[in-house]
Amino acid sequence: MEVKLPTFNSVFSIDCVIFGFEAGELKILLIERNEEPFKDWLALPGYIVEQDESIDNAAERILYELTGLRDLHMQQFHTFGEVNRHPQGRVITVAYYALIRINGQKEVKPVTQYAKNAFWHPVNDLPKLAFDHSEIFETGFNKIRRRLNYQPIAFELLPEKFTLTQLQSLYEAVLNKKLDKRNFRKKMLSYGFLKELDEKQKGVSYRAAKLYKFDRRKYTKIFQNDLNLDK
Amino acid sequence: MEVKLPTFNSVFSIDCVIFGFEAGELKILLIERNEEPFKDWLALPGYIVEQDESIDNAAERILYELTGLRDLHMQQFHTFGEVNRHPQGRVITVAYYALIRINGQKEVKPVTQYAKNAFWHPVNDLPKLAFDHSEIFETGFNKIRRRLNYQPIAFELLPEKFTLTQLQSLYEAVLNKKLDKRNFRKKMLSYGFLKELDEKQKGVSYRAAKLYKFDRRKYTKIFQNDLNLDK
DNA sequence: AATATAGTGTGTCAAATTTACACCATTAAA
DNA sequence: TTTAATGGTGTAAATTTGACACACTATATT
The missing domain is CATH 3.90.79.10 (Nucleoside Triphosphate Pyrophosphohydrolase)
Known part of the structure; x- marks a missing residue:
């Protein structure tokens, strides 16, 4: 301006x-x-x-x-x-x-x-x-x-391959509250639009976490009814 | 224009x-x-x-x-x-x-x-x-x-005093689907922001329904956390 | 080689919420 | 008095949510 x-x-x-x-x-x-x-x-x-x-x-x-x-x-x-x-x-x-x-x-x-x-x-x-x-x-x-809860916003902010902990940490940052790890994972995986990769996190000095990818095609399939509700 | x-x-x-x-x-x-x-x-x-x-x-x-x-x-x-x-x-x-x-x-x-x-x-x-x-x-x-589900939109469209059937019919018109009468009433009344009046519907040729009023003060009290989420 | 450190990954049970479902009551008009 | 139209009500099953704790694994440190 x-x-x-x-x-x-x-x-x-x-x-x-x-x-x-x-x-x-x-x-x-x-x-x-x-x-x-x-x-x-x-x-x-x-x-x-x-x-x-x-x-x-x-x-x-x-x-x-x-x-x-x-x-x-x-x-x-x-x-x-x-x-x-x-x-x-x-x-x-x-x-x-x-x-x-x-x-x-x-x-x-x-x-x-x-x-x-x-x-x-x-x-x-x-x-x-x-x-x-x-x-x-x-x-x-x-x-x-x-x-955040009805649009795939989170996956635009994370790298293409991410861990569930990273995803949860993003949700916590946006919603400004702590979430339960087990419940969060259960819920996220239940949607069916996260693809588990055969790959693990690298460069960490502790047990490496599995990496996941967001499957946009599955996402739109699952939520096609809600899709037109936004602009 | x-x-x-x-x-x-x-x-x-x-x-x-x-x-x-x-x-x-x-x-x-x-x-x-x-x-x-x-x-x-x-x-x-x-x-x-x-x-x-x-x-x-x-x-x-x-x-x-x-x-x-x-x-x-x-x-x-x-x-x-x-x-x-x-x-x-x-x-x-x-x-x-x-x-x-x-x-x-x-x-x-x-x-x-x-x-x-x-x-x-x-x-x-x-x-x-x-x-x-x-x-x-x-x-x-x-x-x-x-x-409709998180703002008091319905009550701006209905007369000040309305029946639960009118309210339901409005929801059905907006959402374009039929709702279950008993579940709808149970849910709506459970929120606690509808005030039952001592008055009944008039001018109908069948059993008159109770009239209700929207209690905005109670509504904002109940949903004050969500209030600032919209603009 | 042993140990410390830091985060990963997992299951169960109780509580709350949602859904499905049917019949008698009341009023006015015929 | 009968008919037509809508009002008003409860329960049980299914689903979803929420609370909660510990063993596993990889690396770094000694």
Whole structure:
């Protein structure tokens, strides 16, 4: 949003809450602003929507420019349209969340200068953000918290191959509560969309855990009735 | 949306899916368009957002101008931003749903000429709508279908005093499936937010049913943990 | 080689919730 | 008084959820 405001009436922007999971913590990507207003504050990455791109495309473009990543799970979750949410003029913003595999094979590197100073921040220890971005974050966090149980959100945040303990630790981070190990495993495996691999965790100094993969085809088969209930 | 498009870049509008429940059917309010494009087509009521009003206020204003009603349950549910969704230029629209008591005490009468020809249409028998309004409707319908179970949506659509059979019939209309009478009642009453009145249904030619009221205070007490999970 | 350390992987039982299911009661109209 | 229409009610089986503890395995350390 550090772009100069055009002179015509209202401006339309996208703001992204980019979630990642690392070291047992849920994190979001924040940038440090170089310009007024809110110079030196932390903010959600965001940008203005171009004339000739859909808002979904705009969200993907902005994410790409910031992280070099494409084809991530992105989802619009709310539009913020208070008159004075931006001190320099009327800016209506559509907020998206994106889910990233921080430990995935692809690297996160900004393509533009815009994201020079983008860093991951644990969601449990966020400072007050610029504009109404704290509220946007809260809304987005609540959204994925709720969707965790009926959309395959978790598997977008984990590496392709993961252990059940990692999966549980992600659920605990998002839901912010401890879960029972045996019950969690029983439940997850009962769905039938986790594929057990013939492979084990590597590089740990204790008994290595089995690795699993998310089987998207089975998932959609199982939940095809609910599929169209979301947007 | 029959307003002339301004000449600056993008236009911002609100479209409303206005739900009502009548004669055991879920219905939405549609207008017949007088102007091109989509002259004579049915469309969702919608309007352009003014410079100095928040989108929530715009939604309330538009609803008021169309129905004469205020203080209804309204909720933004999705923003539609395809480049070519409006044939005359770039129009991004925030979609809201509104819930109306068709049989309620207040009357539905349009305040502006805009809604001269607004009629209720059963959701199960809708023609193709103007623009992308069919898609907007579907998305909104799915939204309330999902929310029915964790937000007090049903009671916004029923008269203040209602019978359990009416409540069940509303659930069946929204979820599009039959429910078991005894199990439905047991469950609903077990929540504890329905207040049994000393009053009975009137004007029916069969045994009159007990009337109930929704106790919002008890509801929020019971579900206060979930409350902040939505927006 | 022995031991310490750290996390893996597993089953049962009680409680709570969900589901299936049928008949008598009441009212007004004929 | 009979008919038509809907109101109102309980129980038992099946399923799901929740609580709970210990032996196993791989590596690192001594």
